[in-house]
Amino acid sequence: MELKELESALEGVLFAAGEPVAVERLCLGLEVDRPTLDAVAQRLMDKYSYDRRGIRLLKLDTSYQLCSAPEFAPYIRKTLESRKPARLSQPALEVLAIIAYYQPVTRAYVDQVRGVDSAYTVGLLLERELIEEAGRLAVPGRPMQFRTTKNFLRSFGLSSLEELPELPNSSQEGSQMTLELENSLARLREAEERAEEGPEDPVGEP
16 A cells, blocks of 8 residues: 555544554554554654644554544533543542552552552542553462553553653652652643543542
């Protein structure tokens, strides 16, 4: 296929998918190699951005997805949603940040950092598909570990975990770690507000 046809084909596939599509799958379906696919995807990204189109092409780790442009989110919400979009509560954001920065982690580890039981909030984050199970830790009791999902990246407008705000010191534990998370929590809150997509229902803690 010619370059223009490849762009159109990639656009059509991602639009029809409605979710992230793995790079390997795209290469197989479009019959191109990885460098060619990445080049075509970058051309589409640049074109959407330059023309201020209502859609954007996101790269999420090893996959691509079409989404609406963040700057038009207020119009999209006003048109398609009947209520104000929900935001993560502070406890939910704290749990999510701990998991994001120190993943994979157990719930006991999250509880240790926060100083309170986080079972309810972990359950809500699982329901919202912002975190997922990541296997069991090889210690007595074999506690479940958790990690963030691709939906977490989309919800906060991130392409990869490398774009998370940097922590001042990742070697501290306990209350010191909690203090160091504060600035990053604030930045994640800002990212959540800017992100084009977010949870449809409230994520909070009683």
